[in-house]
Amino acid sequence: MEIIKLIPACKDYLWGGTKLKTEYNKKTDLEKLAETWEISVHRDGASLVDGKDCTLNEYLDNNPGYLGTACPDGLPILAKLIDSAQSLSIQVHPGEEYAQKYENDHGKTESWFVVSSEPGSFIYFGVNREVTRVELKKAIEDNTILDYLNKIYVKPGDFILIEAGTIHAIGEGLLICEVQQNSNVTYRMYDYDRKDANGNKRQLHVDKALDVSIMKPIEGAVGTVDPEKTTPMIDCDLFTTEYFVAKGCSDSLTDETSFTGFIFLDGCGTIAFKEKCYDYRKGDTFMVPAENGVVKVTGNGKAIKIRIKQSKEAA
Ligand SMILES: [Zn+2]
Known part of the structure; x- marks a missing residue:
């Protein structure tokens, strides 16, 4: 995917x-x-x-x-x-x-x-x-x-x-x-x-x-949040949000539990997963599938990163 x-x-x-x-x-x-x-x-x-x-x-x-x-x-x-x-x-x-x-x-x-x-x-x-x-x-x-x-x-x-x-x-x-x-x-x-x-x-x-x-x-x-540092934010029953700062080149691991959403609020650069790479600028939103892999973000982007939590019953 x-x-x-x-x-x-x-x-x-x-x-x-x-x-x-x-x-x-x-x-x-x-x-x-x-x-x-x-x-x-x-x-x-x-x-x-x-x-x-x-x-x-x-x-x-x-x-x-x-x-x-x-x-x-x-x-x-x-x-x-x-x-x-x-x-x-x-x-x-x-x-x-x-x-x-x-x-x-x-x-x-x-x-x-x-x-x-x-x-x-x-x-x-x-x-x-x-x-x-x-x-x-x-x-x-x-x-x-x-x-x-x-x-x-x-x-x-x-x-x-x-x-x-x-x-x-x-x-x-x-x-x-x-x-x-x-x-x-x-x-x-x-x-x-x-x-x-x-x-x-x-x-x-x-x-x-x-x-x-x-x-x-x-x-x-x-x-x-610290504007220059990746910071975890919300951790409620359903989802987590993180303030994400790219700083040149940042890797995020993905897995099969949840997709990862990125909403870019500042900066520009590229976001890549497996063979596919997009340019991003502020206001752009991406979804990365729930698969084992690495999301590579380059540039000076700042984004909100969203993941869904495994419910306690399912875990
Ligand atoms: Zn309301």
Whole structure:
């Protein structure tokens, strides 16, 4: 099996900016580009495989074993780039059980890596005091929900794990690389009374949001990488992420447990696996199959590297 380059699905949500087009080489006719779904088989937006004229879903169907033994049920993650010219809605995602029962989709734990930020950029991460369902509902109705949220200022190189049930939002002026469970279930709690291009407010899902929200502060978990050094970041039940620095020529070993995803955020050079070699530049995404081998990356690239973990039952 061979290394493949991916072409993302593009989303023009109302809060999006243009940096993914102007700085990260994304091609789209959309005016605003809020998100690019870089590694995705989701029904709401699947990636395409460069040079193969097929979706990632079709490619994986034709290449059994590509994802590895840790992925018996298909690709379990979705990886995106997100450009928030404006703040995202205050939102929460359900866990696996609730999502299966009510949404016919998966739960969503997500992780963020801050690629770039405007001065003063922040995220909301959980509540800042213990609250009841009744208090939180009233705060949403009174437009005072922001007073109850834990606001964290972030800078490039910061990373954080957001477990399902954590109330959160990406503030304005951030470019984020998100790796999450393969799900598109978002319960919007508050949207700053904004209207979309057609003058409509976006739907809120307050009751479902309150059903799944964690009502206590969550111990802060913002880590920071050394910009010049490969650094492990997220290690959750499902996946691991690493901040990867190429530094001239770097080898990464691969094996049959998981594919390896590379999302390049800076630099340029080449990435090779077995006979196949690609040039890369910032914004490019590649997948390497789950086979014993070596990925060789040259140049001054900086990337987010993603692998799936073997579940405890299967191990
Ligand atoms: Zn979210």
